[in-house]
Amino acid sequence: MSGRHAPLTIHRRLDHGAVLRQGRSASYRAIEIGAGEPHLVRDDFKAGPEEAGPANGPGRPLLCLVHITDLQLADVQSPTRFEFLNARFADPRYAEIIPVQRPQEALTAHAVDATLRTLGSVRGPATGRPAQLAVTTGDAIDNAQWNELQAFLALFDGGLVSPDSGGPGYEGVQAPDWPDDIFWRPDGPGAEGLDFFRREFGYPHHPGLLERALRHRSYGADHNERLEFLGDAVLSLAISSLLFERFAGSDEGDLTRVRAHLVREDSLHKVALSLGLPEVVRLSEGEARGGGAQRMSILADALEAVIGATFLDGGFDAARTLVSPNVERLPS
Numbered sequence: 001m002s003g004r005h006a007p008l009t010i011h012r013r014l015d016h017g018a019v020l021r022q023g024r025s026a027s028y029r030a031i032e033i034g035a036g037e038p039h040l041v042r043d044d045f046k047a048g049p050e051e052a053g054p055a056n057g058p059g060r061p062l063l064c065l066v067h068i069t070d071l072q073l074a075d076v077q078s079p080t081r082f083e084f085l086n087a088r089f090a091d092p093r094y095a096e097i098i099p100v101q102r103p104q105e106a107l108t109a110h111a112v113d114a115t116l117r118t119l120g121s122v123r124g125p126a127t128g129r130p131a132q133l134a135v136t137t138g139d140a141i142d143n144a145q146w147n148e149l150q151a152f153l154a155l156f157d158g159g160l161v162s163p164d165s166g167g168p169g170y171e172g173v174q175a176p177d178w179p180d181d182i183f184w185r186p187d188g189p190g191a192e193g194l195d196f197f198r199r200e201f202g203y204p205h206h207p208g209l210l211e212r213a214l215r216h217r218s219y220g221a222d223h224n225e226r227l228e229f230l231g232d233a234v235l236s237l238a239i240s241s242l243l244f245e246r247f248a249g250s251d252e253g254d255l256t257r258v259r260a261h262l263v264r265e266d267s268l269h270k271v272a273l274s275l276g277l278p279e280v281v282r283l284s285e286g287e288a289r290g291g292g293a294q295r296m297s298i299l300a301d302a303l304e305a306v307i308g309a310t311f312l313d314g315g316f317d318a319a320r321t322l323v324s325p326n327v328e329r330l331p332s
Contacts (some may be wrong), residue, residue: 010039010125023204028202041126061127066119066134071112073152074142077172082142086182097202112155114276140149142301204313216332218284224305231308235263240322242327262326267302271326272299
C-alpha cells in the first residue's frame with residue numbers, strides 16, 4: 001500500500017470514458033476516474049423529539065459497519081461462467097444486462113485482497129471509528145462451484161488464492177480453440193474467425209500483452225524491456241501534458257522540475273507498490289529469492305512497461321488516465 005489514506009467511493013469512482021474502438025453493436029470504452037457518489041447520512045434511526053433531551057445527552061455511535069457486496073470470486077476457466085447469458089443477446093428481455101463479459105474477473109482475488117487491506121486502514125466517515133463489523137451480501141462466488149467457495153474462504157482467512165480450475169495451463173472458455181462464440185478471446189480468433197465480442201463490441205486483440213509487461217528479463221527472452229522503453233516516453237509526455245494543463249501559470253523551469261520529480265525511480269516505485277506490482281511481476285527463481293519483487297529499479301521499470309502496454313491497448317488517453325492520479329495529488 002502507498003501509506004496514504006485509502007480513498008472511499010464518496011471521493012471517486014470508476015466511470016466509462018472515451019470510445020477506444022467501435023464494434024458493430026456498441027463501442028468499447030476506456031475506464032476513467034469519475035466523481036464520488038453522494039454521502040448519505042442515515043439519521044432516521046435517531047431518537048425523536050419526545051425522546052431527546054438533556055437527560056439523554058447528545059448520543060453516541062453504536063457501531064461502525066462495513067457492507068461488502070458482489071465480490072464475484074470466480075473460477076475464470078469455468079464453462080458455467082455467467083457469460084452464458086450472452087447467447088441471449090437478441091432477446092429484448094436481456095437488453096439491460098448484456099453483454100455480461102467480465103474480462104477483469106481474473107483480477108478479482110487481488111481486488112478483494114486490496115479491499116480487505118483498505119477496510120483495515122479506513123475509519124467510518126460518520127463515526128470516525130475503525131470498522132467493527134463487516135457484512136457480505138450478494139454473490140460472493142460466481143458459479144456455485146466447490147473450488148470457488150474454497151478460494152473465497154481461503155482469501156478471507158488470509159491465504160493465497162489462484163482463481164482457476166487448478167490445471168497446468170489455461171484450459172478455459174477464453175482459449176482460442178474453445179468452441180463457443182460467446183466468450184472473448186484476447187489471444188486471437190478462434191477456428192471460426194473473430195469472436196463475438198471483438199466483432200460486436202470492439203474488444204481488443206493483444207495476446208499476452210499485460211503478462212509480457214510484467215515479465216522481467218530474468219524470467220525469459222520475451223521480457224518487458226521494449227514496453228519499458230515505450231512506456232518511459234509515454235509517461236513523460238502524459239505527465240508533461242497534465243502539468244501543462246494544471247499549472248497554467250508556471251514557467252518551463254518549474255514544470256520541468258515537477259516532472260523530473262514525478263518520473264524519478266523512487267516516485268515510480270511508490271506508484272508500483274500502490275498498484276500491487278510486487279505480487280504479479282514475473283521473475284526468475286533466483287531473482288525472486290533475492291528480493292527482486294521489492295527492488296526499486298525492477299518495479300519502476302515494470303510500471304513503465306505497464307504504461308507502454310496500456311498505450312498500445314487503449315491509446316494515449318488511457319495511458320494518461322493511468323498516470324493522472326499522481327498529478328492530481330500535487331498541491332495547487
